[in-house]
Every structure is written in structure tokens, then in C-alpha cells.
Amino acid sequence: MNLDERLSNVAIVGAAGKMGSGISLLLAQQMGLAKAKNPTQDIVLHLIDTRDQGLHDLVQYIRAQVAKMAEKQILKLRVLYKERNDLVENAEMIEELVNTTISILRPTKELTSAKDSSVVFEAVIESEQLKIDIFKKLKACCKPDTYFFTNTSSIPIKIVDQGAELDGKIIGYHFYNPPAIQKLLEIISWENTNQDLQSVAAEIAGLLRKIVVESNDVAGFIGNGHFIREGLYALNKTKELQEPHSFAGAVYLVNKTTQDFLMRPMGIFQLLDYVGIDVYNFILKIMDKYIEDENFNHQIIDTMISNNVLGGQRGDGSQKDGFFQYSKGKMIGVYCMEKKGYVPLDSTEEWDKTLGNYPSSWKPWKKMLKQKHEVVAQIFSELSEGNSLGCKLAFAYAQASKEIAENLVKAGVAKSNADVDNVLLTGFYHAYGITTI
């Protein structure tokens, strides 16, 4: 079966979720264009979810996003529809592509709708039991040559493969959030993963214009393998600093160190809030279960969970409160364990003074993007010699981060330091590769 045939009947399970909707959009864009080019070919995309309203919203989302894409690609669209004399104006061509795309969508609550699909993406929540159950049902109704793609950031593929008896016809396809925008895709296979599936997976990734990093099948893979451990390091540091500076102060200091001193787009606790403290906790548990000789739990996370302070995003994409309190996307308060509430962030001068000066060559994250290696090296050499608390914390943190990265290679999770850096650069928008400092 060639790729065009495979991509003529696709299903997405969990299509209306945060990751599922982005994956649905990516596929709808590709398959809608294919249908526009070959109007007589049967092309269908099954969008499967348990929620009617979610499916309704998903179709509206796809409609709006495909229209935007069509507007941006109007020059190509005019070429595509050159022979269509009934389509003259830009608006007519854009509408035609949108309608064609909508016409291939099959929103449904029936999992068995995937029975004729050659490719099935699964993007339900990060629960191995739920995933295994779904794949068992899919296996029972799908054709024997169907390939399964599971979007997971932590669950070993082997566990799902064996749990649902898929015989190597499943591959890990870890999109980064939001899938339609983020370029990075981690592809995870294990020793039994079907060879043809591996090449199909690479081809589809190319079609979706993703930057692929291959990861071995170790819980957490490369992205979470690094992020989860770095988070634990930050939590430990927070505990140390809590004594002299209070919990709220320590969270602020570590977050600012990781964002500003380390020239990253977000501080570690802001990132934890973005991911969701509950999701972080989920992944901790999965890694704790499957990785031996290493502890994946933290008292601070347990307390946050029991205090029901969870972070994550609302349906409209706005940030929920976690380690920080947010208003219109800005951090306005920091969590206080004793109060079980937030301390306003309106006067942080004392804490900022505690951190002290930046290295003299320092630049903010945005200015560091596309800087030469020498500039990064210079700043890190200044960080290593800096006397301020900020410099000291940042340098130690960077060393820890580098060690985590190198250990991922030593443990065989990543093939090379460059692969880990690639994940951090493209998936986490870092401005420099941590293994090169």
C-alpha cells in the first residue's frame, strides 16, 4: 500500500482533545488538499471522540484554520484551481478548499468507524490502561494491515503494543503542544516495531513538515526524560532555598533564574504550570513505574496536588493558576504553601536584589536566538565566575541540565547529545544546546 492509499482513510481517536484536535487539523489540511487535487478519489478522515460538543467545536476549529491556511497559500491555490472556470475570485477558491476539507470529515462517537482506516492516530489522555483498552477494541474491528500511532509523551510503546497484542503495528508519535504549530515530533519504536510502519511514520512526518527526533522506548522518552528530571532538580533547589526565603520566594527565585539567567522562554515553574502539575504528576508516576533505580516523586508536587493547585489550561487556552497566579497571560502572584493562596508579585525588588546581577554579556532569551556559539560560551564562562546568587544558581542548574541530557544518551534513550539538544531547541524553544555549553 503506498502512502496516498494509506492516507485515504484515516481515523483519529480522542480527536476533540487538546492534542487530538491539533493532529486532526494537520491531517485534515493534508487530506483536504489531496481531495482537492483528486476530487474523484475516496478520502475520509474519521474524527472519533466521546463528546458531541467537542466534535462540533473541532469541526468549527478545522473550518477556521483551513480557511486561514488557504488565505496564506492563495498563490498556490490559484494554481491548483487553474482549470476550474467556476472559481474566479480568491474568496471562491478559499471557500472551495474549506468545503472540500469539511466534506472528508466524519465526526463520530463510534470507535468502530475506524474499521476501514489504514492509519489510526490515538491521542487520548496519558493513561496506559485506557490506551490499551482502546487499542484492543480497535484491533478487533480494524483490518490486519492497519497501522496505529499513539501520541504519548511517556508511556512505553512496548507496554501498549503487548497489552493490546498489536504485533509491532504501533509506533509512538509524540507531538508537542500545540501539534499544528510545534515543529518537533518524537518518534518512538521498540525492537518489535514493524519496519514498514517505521518508514510510513517517517513519510507522514515529512508530509506534515515535522522535525523528527527518534527516541528509544524508555518511559518519558527524550522530551519528558529531560523535562521531568529538570523539574525534580528545580523542586529540590526550591526546598533548599525555602528555609531562608520562604516557599513563595524560593519558587520565584528558581523560576527567575531558569528563565532570565538561563535565557529561556519560560521559567521552570511557569513551564510546569503550562504543562499542568497534574500532568507532570501523571508522568512522574509512569516514569517511576518503568524506570528502575531512580525516584520519581516529590513532596512539593504531592502537596500541590492535594491542595488541588493543578495549573494547565482552560478550554479557551488561558492559563490556570499553579505555582503562579495568572491574569491575562501574566504572572501576578506566587503560591504560598502556608497560606494556601497567592502572594502578589507587585513588589519583587527584594527577591530580585537577592538574585543579584546578570553576567555582563547577558542578553534576554529573544536576543539569544540565533546567536553564535561563542556568545553563549562567553556568557556561561561569566556565569561560572559570577558571585551573585542568580549566577551561582543558574550555573549549577545548567550543569545539572547538561548532565541529565548526557545521561539520556548514556542510558540509550537518545542516540546523541545533538538529538537531545534538538528536542530542547525545537520542542522547548531553548536558544542554545545545553550539551554544548
Added chain:
Amino acid sequence: MRKLRKPVYFACGYNTISLGTGRSEFHPKKPRPGLEEYIKEAGQGVISQISDAKYIDEGIISNFIAARFNRQAHLAAMIPMIDSALVHKPCSRVEGACASGGLALANAVRSVLAETSDVVLVLGVEVQNTVKAIYGADYLAAAGHYKAERKNGHAYFFPGKFSDRAGAYYEKFGAESTREAMAHWYAQSIENARTCEKAQEYENKASDLLSLGRKSPNPKGFVDHLNLFDCSKVSDGASAIICASEEGLERLGIAKDKAVQVMGVGQSEDDLTKAPEDLTRLTTTQNAVEKAYEMANVSREQIGVVELHDCFSITGLLALEAAGFAPHGKGGEIVVNGDTKRDGRIPVNTTGGLVGYGHPTGATGIRQMIDVCNQVTNQAGNSQINIGNERPYGLTINMGGNDRTVVSMIVKKAD
């Protein structure tokens, strides 16, 4: 061409701001004024300068294509909204694509000459930011020949047409020198717009305008031979002015030295269904300007200020040649050498022109007349240039479509 059979004057112009990207008031997702607000502001802006609205005999409104941008036609019936004294006055709407404003002015002149009116309120309006540029391009393409040109035309139809003209010009006269002249055109336009607080580019603070103007076009995302700085922007705005006879001026209490007298009117039309024969020339523009010179009986050396139709920088160069300020193929030279700057030999577009001031299409022809009027009567404020006695005349060129409808006028301070 015969001289006008009696004196006709323009005075009391009023421009709203040209709203669109570049203005700090503009936010694509926030509510903005519509046709009604612009028409009222411009009309009342004129009326506040005259003795009484009841002396207005007639209203003419120019607009290109509100029927699509705003789903509103029948704009003549919006004139009485400006002032109750205008209820039951004869009103009409004219359309000639981007030359609609020029047509309104020409019609007002004719009405005064015909003695059906002594005072005409002439108003132009366009509100284009209601849709994204990619859809606006569809609407504006109606200024070309839909049946023959649209299907195979560029997504951005008119940038495509004038990119083709630029390409032909490059081939004939050299790409490098032309691009350089277009960059100077952009720089000059923005510098002039910075003198006029109503201009769309008034707040433009870019330091190296020439580098921006020199940027290579991006054929994959836009057109082959024009960059975005070569193009006038999408604009909302209105302009209004009084056209009056001598008696009309007296009735309105307008001092002569605040008015301009129309010395020459050139109006010209070419066949919309035929493609231009030579892409490197604006032949209809040339015809209209020659008629205006002939009627006014003045020479190019007597022109002290020009408002010409630079929907694109290349159009600016072609219009300079069509108006006889430079030989064919040499338009760029007088831009690069500074002749067209505000302190140059032939100051052009002193408030930025279409590239710098903005291009609310139906209003542009009237805005041009207001700016020329302000210059020759010394009412141009921060944009004022020095108009010497030996060059007392102002010239306007307002072009519709791909050089298909053109109105050109020559005016001087009334005496």
C-alpha cells in the same frame, strides 16, 4: 481645449485620518468607524468652515466599491445625513474605481459651469478594512476587466498588474536603477507623510527607509517585482471640499485667498476591455494631463506642487513621465536626485501620496485636491512647502484601474 467659461473654485477642504495598519488607532479586531462616521466627519468638517449649510445646492459623493466592502450602495442618500439642510438637495454618487474622487470633482466643476449649482459639496469615502487584504483584492479587482482578466490574474490583482508594469520597465530601462528609484520614492513618501498628522504613515518611525524600499520582492508570497513598501496600504477615510462659483464663494463667506481657481481640467478614458499597449507608459494619464495643461495654458515649469497617483511606487515614476516632468525612462532619475522632494524643483505628494498618506480609494482624488489647495493657498501647516511666484500652479492626477479613467486638474490661488 476651451477655457472654462466662468471661474470655478475649490475651498474649505477637510480630510479625516487615513486609517489602517501603521496608525496607532488601528486594531484589526476592535470596532472602527464605518461609512456613516467618515461621511459625517468629512462633510461636517467642511460645513464648519462655511457660513451656512443651506447654501449648498448639491452634493456629489464618490466611492469605488462600498457595495462589497460594506454591503452598502445608494451612498448619495447618505449626504443628507451630514446636515438637515441637505435634505431634498439633489445628490449623486459617482464611480470610476480609484479615480472616483477625480470624477466627483470634474462633475462638480461641470455643474457649476452649467449653472445648475453655485455651491457643490464634493465628498469621497472608502472603508476597506472590513475584510482581510486577500478578500479586498477580489473587490478591488473590479477596477480591471473581470471577465477577461480576473481568472488568470494574480491573487493580489492590482499589485500583480503593476508588478507586470514594473517588470516591463525593468527590462527596458534596467532593474537596478528602477528599484533604487522606487526605494527613494518610498523614502520620500514616508518623509512627507511624517509632516501630516492625518497620514497613515504619520507615525512611521523607521530609521532606514531606503533599505526597506530596496528589499527584494518575494514572488512566492506576493508579486514578482514589487515589495510591500512599493504599495499603498489598505485605508479607511473620507475627504470633502466645496466647489463653488464666484457667487457661491461670496454666499459661503469664503475669502478668495483661501480658495483655488480651477485653471485646467483634463479627463480621459480608455477601453477597459483592452490591455494596455505599452506597459511602460501611462497613456491615458498622459492624455488627461495634456488636456489640463492645454486648457490652463501653462507649462510644466510653472507647476509648483504636484499630487499624483502613486498606488505603487512604479506608478509614481510612470506618472512623472506621463506628466512630462521627465522623458520616458528617466522618471526615476528626478526622484533619486531629489527634484521631487519637498524642497526640490517639483515637489510631489507633500503629505505622502497614496504610499505615505494612504489610499481610501473613493476619497483619494478629493484628498489630492485638498492638499494641492492647501499648498498653493499657504494653508498646509506642517506640510507647507515654499511655492514661488514663478511656479504658482498645482497639478493633480487621479487614476482609476490600470490607467483607464484619469482626471487631472490644474489650480492656482484665487485672485
